[in-house]
Amino acid sequence: MKYKAIIFDRDGTLFNSLPVILRSFNYGIEPFTSKRPTDAEWFAAFGPDEQEVMGKFIPADKKPEAFKRFFEYYQGHFSEIQLYPHVREMLARVKQAVGKIALFTGGGRTSTEFCLREQKILYYFDVLITGDEVINPKPHPEGILKALQTLSVDAHEAMIVGDAGADILAGKDAGVTTVLARWGGAPPFDLPSRPDYIFNTVSAFEEFLFR
Template sequence: MKAIVFDFDGTLANTLPICFYAFQNVFKEFDKKDLTSNEIKEMFGPSETGIIRNNLANLKKEEAIEYFYAKYSELHKSLVEVNPEIIELLKSLKGAGIKIGIFTGKAKRSLDISLKALDMEGLFDVIITGDDVIKPKPDPEGLLKALSLLGVKNSETIYIGDSDADVVAGVQANVYTVGVQWLPEYHTSTFSEQPDSIIKSVKEFKNSFKVKCL
């Protein structure tokens, strides 16, 4: 393998708590609605800005988007922990000469906030966000764009994610797919589209990586 592309939320960082917090505040403030975490999760797919534009009844959508980012930044450090095990994994992959990237549905602005807060800035060879694609996951557009920018073939690439949409995108892009359930909160407990591998811990992935990639 020459490249490994990661999803972000639920895969590289347990950002679901801060996502829920920010969205709940937005819908409470602008639509006077109290949404559960599951109700918010059902909106996932587009970027955060897309979710607000598609689901908020209030017409002040741009104001709501700015409010979302304020709330997303506000408690990020207290709600999202730095995961030293994942950062060490990313650095070890780079040290082994593997190109690493991100393909996420997140908007670039929120991803940049998270990368800075979690000490992940500058680690990735390519980053594709929800702002960079016309068709969000499960469409493989963003993953194929990442492969093109990395200069690797799909047969040389692994895509790692925690949701059905990740796995479907990987299958459609014809790359090796890994479904991970290694963080406290992840999107999918049972995949409807079977990934090539299901990994339960970073240690398990590292052991597998040594066999398959080195």
């Protein structure tokens, strides 16, 4: 295989989780604001970890309590979150062939380890880079560069797979191959930078990797 490392985004790429995450955010901030953000406003705020995302809509001193509420709801409704079809099999095959898999997400360490552990896929990942562990969130390439350094892999040997424009921008600035994952069924959006590849299904992406 051409690539020595693949870096995946979490939500909308591996997990069909966005509906639960949006409800968790709304539950988290409910006591601290009279105005519920629209889905579009939430999407625009994505990038940093959950506390910082919610902090864009509530007073700063309420962020820790809001996160407790967020995670309480997230845990309670995690049974509604599933891996996209064929993701588990794809990760197993990539792990065997490539050997090095990382995850770079705007989500925090607590929620990331929880969802990977609950779905029994945590052991596939050599490196986790979460939103509360970087100074500069997506679309800044810091998280990707940190993953590459930890994995001892050069940028031209690596790939980022994500469902958002921020993933593509981060990948371009890091110098890795960029893949837009369209299998989540999100509505089309304007991309700030054109990805190297676009795939509508996990199976098509897997076929590309192992052609």
